[in-house]
Amino acid sequence: MDGSNTGKSLARSYAIGVAALFLLLVTVSLGPYLGIQTRAQFREIEASWLNYSGDAGKKGVWISSIRGYLGYGGVIHDFKNYILRQDPFCLDQTRVQLEQFQAVIEDYLAAPIGPEERAALEVIGATVREYEVKLPIAVQAAQEGWDVARTDRLVRVDDTAAIEALGQLERLWQANRQKSTERIIQAVGEGERLIWVGFLSVVSLVVAALTLGVLFAVLLLDMRRAMHRLADELRVRRRLETSEVRLATAVEQSPATIFITDMDARILYANRRFEDITGWTRAEVEGKTPRFLQSGDTPPEVYREIRESLARGETWQGVFRNRRKDSGSYWAETTILPLIGPDGTVQNFIGIAEDITERRHARDQVVRAQKLEAVGLLAGGVAHDFNNILTTIVGAAHLAALDAPAGSAIAGEIEQIDIAARRAQSLVKELLTFARRQPGRPQPTNLTTLMLEVTRLMRASIPPTIALDCCDGVEPFIVMADPTHLHQILMNLCRNAAEAIGGASGTIRVSAHAVTEDLPEGLAPRPDGWVRLEVTDDGPGMSADTRRQLFDPFFTTKPLGKGSGLGLAVVSALVEEMGGGIALDSALGTGTTFAIFLPGAREAELESEAPPDEIPRGRERVMLIDDESEVAGTFRRMLLRLGYQVEAFTSSVVALERFSRRPRQYDLVITDVVMPGLSGEELAEAMRRLRPDVPIIFCTGYAPSGITLSGPAPDVLDKPVDPALLARRVRAMLDTRGA
The missing domain is CATH 1.20.58 (Methane Monooxygenase Hydroxylase; Chain G, domain 1)
Structure with a gap:
């Protein structure tokens, strides 16, 4: 029994040992x-x-x-x-x-x-x-x-x-x-x-x-x-x-430029907008300071202020004109601020800039508009008095020329006086036109005749080293334009061409021809076609930068005091008012060609004019009113030389009183517009109430608005009045009354 129990115990122990060993092996292997x-x-x-x-x-x-x-x-x-x-x-x-x-x-x-x-x-x-x-x-x-x-x-x-x-x-x-x-x-x-x-x-x-x-x-x-x-x-x-x-x-798609620098202002990062605006890639700017962006416009004290603000841990804001890689520039509204680490110390600087170039351009346009307004006020203030002076000069020169022997030295000097007066007249018209104070009156105009007239005037005022070639004998080209404004355009272009050639030898060519194709953008074919007027010179030509700014008001490449910067701006404004277009072909060393596209007109619409050498005369009675005694005297002498009976007055009130006594005594009234007491319009209205059919001609140095008058339409002449033009207009008004 005991042996069997022991055996069983041993067997059990063995089994437990085997099991324990198995479990141990499993544990060790697991x-x-x-x-x-x-x-x-x-x-x-x-x-x-x-x-x-x-x-x-x-x-x-x-x-x-x-x-x-x-x-x-x-x-x-x-x-x-x-x-x-x-x-x-x-x-x-x-x-x-x-x-x-x-x-x-x-x-x-x-x-x-x-x-x-x-x-x-x-x-x-x-x-x-x-x-x-x-x-x-x-x-x-x-x-x-x-x-x-x-x-x-x-x-x-x-x-x-x-x-x-x-x-x-x-x-x-x-x-x-x-x-x-x-x-x-x-x-x-x-x-x-x-x-x-x-x-x-x-x-x-x-x-x-x-x-x-x-x-x-x-x-x-x-x-x-x-x-x-x-x-x-x-x-x-x-x-x-x-x-x-x-x-x-x-950050990459931000519309603002963003860059981060270390404490020594060396760039560590720049976003894509920075690359797009400046033209420099990130690889090119990494490790550099932003000094390469400086255009030189910002004073050194501003950069010193920036360093001091950042050293104090403050944000700095301001505007820079920065330089691009292509040597261009842009305006940037910039904010520079320190980046503070967890320990409260400045670890980096970040710059955020917004491109405000377009905004600056808009502000410049406002300034330019204000400057143009000032020019307009100045032009309106001086035009009347200045044109009265020119009227006296032009009229006196004409009367003197009638008495001077043909081909004499005194005749040549008188012609120079007339040319100088006309150039002064052109300058006043440029100011009035540019300030939009003198609107044009488009009418069918013989461009060929006007080209010959301008080249005749220019030949007397340019150096003899410059040849002026005008296409004489060509067919007449009829355009729909204000003759005075067209005269200004041609004078400005020819004068600029002469100034571009300067003292060197050169040639200016003025030509015209009809065109139906190759029109500038914005011009469409029209029934009466287009006429291309060209002024070409073989001067030094223009750079691309000059061409971009050429028609900007007050832009000029001439030295201080040699140019107003209005000539080509006036040309551009007048051509636009006529409904035409401008094309420019120029490069350095190749000369310059201005092409003016003018709307054509039918020759049948052209008003018939008396030949230049036929000045009409008469014997009718004329009442003349101008508050400037010199102008009134000049007009009176011119009309007397033409055979007319002239009564001249410097007071509109006195003239109205004389007219009211016998309204039928006078065949024609010539009056100034801007006068003390009664203005020309008020005087004319009072005369029309006394005599509704009396012919009236206004001679004005500065008409701020259109003249309206009851009864038959009056004629309006701009001072200074060409004596021949005055004679033809007087005769036309009198003949119309007789008809």
């Missing part, structure tokens, strides 16, 4: 197994994380850059902007971005990629190369002035495949990132499963190996906490990555 599996899962997580944050990250940057070059502000955008605007800056940007795009494609192709990614990159590269191949065609179109539609047909590129390929790249990249994320999640899940297996194993083996089990349980619990921490960190990192991408996108 530990390495779980450790090996856990290490494998950590390696899987590590490999997945490296793939997630490394290779896929680089591809994301490359794909973002490719999208930028294909999108707004990229290669295609700048290429099309160049086609539409023909702006050299867009051409330069296109070439720079083509080089940058090629660099990104080469980096991407050098990386380990799949066949689908390689095929998509080749499609995108081929599309951009088509733009690069067609870039010379666009350049040639800009140089030769092709029509935009024609250029677009020649350079159009179908970029649909490139857009689809870019979408394919993004899908492949997103799929790769998704796959890496799933690998990480799967590895984390597998690790958690192993943790639970180990935990249950320890619980089942706790009786046999309590100490080992406790220690192993503690170890597994620590591992579990580590896995949870890793999972939490992964989620936090994903949120941070999303936030960083959002912030980076906002």
